[in-house]
């Protein structure tokens with residue numbers, strides 16, 4: 139019996155179609171601007187999210203950090219949600235690379251986001267750092283894959299713009315948000331100055347993310363990517379898979395249906411609490427405190443039975459659905475989780 143890997147949507151393997159596209163890809167030296175496949179991916183991606191230009195980067199983390207570098211100056215402050223990936227999971231990179239200070243704000247992903255954003259922007263006091271940037275995350279990973287609506291993003295964007303603060307969106311899973319909301323992704327990305335999205339998560343490419351924004355911003359970002367050692371040469375090999383990945387956006391609805399199925403089954407397990415309202419895309423967070431196990435013990439018990447998940451807090455476990463888990467895998471995982479030893 140094969141293991142059902144629900145640790146992340148990053149674990150998907152490239153499809154046959156991607157491998158064939160990679161093998162066929164026309165390539166060149168992208169640092170010289172000569173890789174036609176990378177160019178095609180960047181143009182396609184920019185068009186898709188309604189921005190002037192885009193940059194192919196090695197990872198979501200690199201995309202976010204290049205954005206922070208390009209939007210800020212030394213000593214600036216960057217407003218982020220207190221549970222954001224940029225604050226929580228990027229190894230403190232804004233401090234190391236951009237020499238900026240992060241201002242984690244609780245609730246920046248919630249209904250009061252615009253007011254909180256407005257309140258967090260610093261005034262002219264001599265003691266204060268200058269606020270240069272505000273980052274949103276959509277969907278929000280640590281908040282269970284929950285979506286931010288176009289209207290909520292618009293309000294934050296307007297509040298920031300009024301105060302001359304740029305907005306970057308960590309849209310690692312922005313297409314999950316668009317599909318869940320039933321909107322064009324542009325209805326979300328029009329409310330920001332720059333957006334990063336990942337090709338290597340739900341879209342299934344082996345490697346890579348996109349940073350998009352104005353032409354001038356992307357020109358600066360390109361230089362910062364080089365500074366970070368992210369100038370890749372015959373990267374068309376990777377971009378080719380990214381182009382195939384971009385054609386699979388609609389399939390994400392399937393992952394969302396699978397997550398719901400799993401969440402509903404988990405919610406029935408004694409001792410496990412799932413907030414079903416927050417299961418909006420492909421992520422399920424389960425609080426296992428009531429089982430008498432902590433998250434690490436629970437994850438270890440699941441692993442024994444062939445289901446992989448990750449800890450997300452002392453008692454919080456995260457499950458993520460993706461292309462490489464089928465409906466019957468999810469049903470089997472649900473049955474395993476419901477059984478003694480793990481409940």
Ligand code: TLP
Pocket residue numbers: 145146147148196197198199200202223224227275277278279308310311336338347
């Ligand atoms: N998230 C990973 C881990 O780092 C937690 C995952 O398994 O979910 N923004 C968001 C919202 C993300 O969830 C991630 C990856 C990134 C950025 C970074 O992308 P990569 O892993 O490509 O650097």
